[in-house]
Amino acid sequence: MSLRRVSRPVQLGLSILLGYIPLAIAFGAGGRLAGVGFVGLVAMSVFVFAGASQFLAVQLLVTGVGGPGIILATLSLNLRHLVMSFALRGRLSRSGVPRPILAFGVTDEVFAAAATAPGAIRDRDLVTMEILAYAGWVGGTIIGFLLGGVLPAAVQEAMAIALYALFVALLVPGIRRFWRYGLAVAAAGGLHALLGLLPLDRGLILPVAIVVPALGLALIPGFHPPDRENE
């Protein structure tokens, strides 16, 4: 079957899955080495479903940080999802999938894939991407725990580019439609890089780098997205 006949949500979901698997394998293998059991690691992936937070949690457990510290660190790292869900809420079409279910899978990658598409976001498209992403994350964790570093190191290193490549691929159509989006990308990236040089909480600088440039650039009346995106 031609790839062109595969729906865009499935393609995007598979891209996310491809990017998640090596990360999740690393999480499963690393967590096992750190001494977390199979049930604990898989439960973390099944219930938390937040890659960076899970890596951080294992690291903090190893260094002896207790539950409250880990939960606070997770909260600060995940505050950016407030912004992402807020950006999605006005564009979700109303239909069968309850929003509490949709909310569970709003990761960075799913948000980026859904929100850069023009027009309304169909909830079944969103849930398709979420299911594939979730399968990649949970499946990769299990593989990582059971088989350790199953992928050759060179391939695993190369696959680390997958999620960033997906982000770049998602930017291309939007910037071609409206080149000023490129300024927004550069402003946010530049601000994030600058803030990263300061001794600030990493969990807080990401939401700031996302929100502040958007708030500022949206003040410019000429920063109008194409009409079809306003629908």
Added chain:
Amino acid sequence: MIDEGLLADLPWIIAGMTAVTYLPRLLPLILPSRRRSPRSSAEAGNPDGRRMPSGGTSQAAAYRRRLLALLPYTAIGALIVPAGFTAVAGRVPASVTGLVVAALAMRLTKQPFLAVVAAVGAVVAVQALLPPVLS
């Protein structure tokens, strides 16, 4: 290795992590949006609740539209920079090659999955062809 006492707390830690991960994703999607009632609009001299001669409400709506359209792009920008430039084991040339190939492949094929596969392939090729110091 992790302290046994901490491992015993793991179920509670996972429950807490689940809550503080899920709530920021959930709340904006389920909280009711603030809408201007007809009465308050009329009191504000804006009977139709949408457009005012001075452009007050329509300006706010236009600002909100621009903001919501920009947020995905600022989010991706902040997620890519600077981490994407060192994604491949801290190697800048290999990482940048992957990102450039992804952009070119997306431009040519318009298929995100192909762009991702092409980027991974390019990184494998760079790592194989260049010595580790250069890649």
